[in-house]
Amino acid sequence: MKKLIYLISFTVLGILLQFLIHAGVEIWYINLLVGDFPKYSFGLSWNQWFIIHHIATVILLILGAALGFLAGKFFWRKIYENKKS
Numbered sequence: 001m002k003k004l005i006y007l008i009s010f011t012v013l014g015i016l017l018q019f020l021i022h023a024g025v026e027i028w029y030i031n032l033l034v035g036d037f038p039k040y041s042f043g044l045s046w047n048q049w050f051i052i053h054h055i056a057t058v059i060l061l062i063l064g065a066a067l068g069f070l071a072g073k074f075f076w077r078k079i080y081e082n083k084k085s
Helices: 002-035 046-081
Strands: none
């Protein structure tokens, strides 16, 4: 039970960290787009940027959860299973 809670906690941590990264990148890039859209839009319309945003959101969410879970497994082994007495 302890391992399950540990892994869930790390997974949630990964999701929270990806939200922070997502917010930082999104705020930064939207400010660039609003400031000079023709220069930073790469020829894409706002509708295409919304589609890119939704796709990137799903990818980041999956990556955050997966990396959080993998980090939880790594640190569980490092802390609890490989004790060198």
